[in-house]
Amino acid sequence: MQSVILGKTGLNVSRLSFGGIPIQRADAANTRAVVDQLEQHGVNFLDTARGYTVSEDYLGAALEGRRDHFILATKSMSRDYAGMQKDIDASLADLRTGHIELYQLHNLSERDFDRAFGPEGAYRALAEAKAAGKIGHIGVTTHSADALRRLVEEYGDRLETVMFPYNIVETQGHDVLAQAQKRGIGTIAMKPLAGGNLEDAALALRFIAAAGVCDVILAGMGAPEEVARNAAVDLSAPFTAAEQAQAEAIRKTLGSTFCRRCGYCAPCPNGIDIPTNFLLANYLRRYGLADWARERYQALRYHAGSCVQCGACERRCPYGLPIRDMLGGVAKDFGY
Ligand code: SF4
Ligand code: SF4
Structure with missing residues (x-):
């Protein structure tokens, strides 16, 4: 497995890394089988979240006895100091570890910046946890290109990684991710299969690797076969002209009807969070997470x-x- 240094964190991580969303549809035994495959294929960087229900807990159980073979990342939606403090401790307990290598502010949008980075904000709790050795590094995840740009330009000195969607049909973060890399910020591509819209995993993963602006490609994997399939992809081979043409054809097909979650359509006068409605529909239709999607859809206000x-x-x-x-x-x- 190809490895890479994740920006200024200095962490030596596998280029293909594991995203923990699909663990929610697995059970504890299946999670162990997934982690077995990850270990076997040299995938050493695992990302999860407080918000992924059982994911931290199942991974924590599956990692018992081999925790030091992996580098862990997780994240919290808390924006305030006390909430983030509580979440960091909860993550440590669920993951059954005394140290998490990367802790991220999850799904940050511009309206969160003042609160999260302010004196009573979540960032202060992360900085204190880092000083105390509970976490190793601080990062952020976002779905907004405008937020990403501001995070890199205005908060880049305080952040060690950024995670943003990047795939054949979502390249809007390209220039800012390149800028982040130049500043030493580790770049992590999420949604490599565009929320399940891209069926050819090898093409999708190789496209991102060839684009050269993402250090790590984080693929959600909920079954051992998915790990084996993705780990078999050669991320170092050149992306051929024929593959470029294939990618372009996919862009043409999906490009007209695929929501990129940029948020430009907001605000809806009726309060509808448009991209989240589309995202949950994708989970319902494609990810096999129907119950999870229904529950979250129900929780939406509009x-x-x-x-x-x-x-x-x-x-x-x-x-x-x-x-x-x-x-x-x-x-x-x-x-x-
Ligand atoms: S529907 Fe909204 S979030 Fe989706 S691509 Fe259009 S403007 Fe962006
Ligand atoms: S989602 Fe419907 S109500 Fe909201 S802005 Fe669009 S058309 Fe109008």
Whole structure:
């Protein structure tokens, strides 16, 4: 397995790394089998989150007796000091470890910056945990290209990694990720298969490796076969002209109807979080996480079915997506 130094963290991690979302649909025994495969294939960097329900706990159990063979990353949605302190301790307990190599602010958006980086914010708790040796490094994950740019430009001195979607149909972070690398910030690609929209895993992973702006490719893997399939991909071989043409064809097919979660369509006057509605529909349709998706959909304050067809969002979507029709599909699939 190819390895890479993850920016200024200095961590020596596998280029292909493990994302823990799909562990939620596994059981404890299956998680152990996944970790066996990861170990066998030299995938040593594992990422999970407080928000991925049982993922930290199952991974913690599966890592018992071999914790030091892996480098762990997790993350929390807490934005305030006390909440982050509590979450770090909960992660340490669930992962059954005294030290987590990378702890991240999860899914940060611009409106969170003042709070998270302020004097009573989550970042201070992370910095204190780092000084105390509970965590090794501090990173951030976001889905917004504008937030990513500001994080790198304004907060880059305080961050050691950034995680952002990067795949055949989502390259909007390219220039900022390159800028992050120049500043020594480790770059982690999430959603390499575009939320399950890309079926050819080898093509998808090799596309990211060849783009050269992501140190690590984080693929969600919930079954041992997925680990074996992804680990078999040669990430160092050149991306051929034929593969470029394939990628371009996929972009053309998916490009017109695929939500990139950039957030430009907001605000919806009816309060609908448009990209999250699309994201949960993808989980329902493609990830085999129907119960998980239904639960989160139900927890949304406003659902696709409450769209009043005003069209304001479509005028703001830079990709020209037929948002009203797409939301109609979401409402149909979830039933409201
Ligand atoms: S068309 Fe629907 S989703 Fe779009 S802004 Fe109007 S109410 Fe919101
Ligand atoms: S619907 Fe369009 S504007 Fe809204 S998040 Fe998706 S791609 Fe961006």
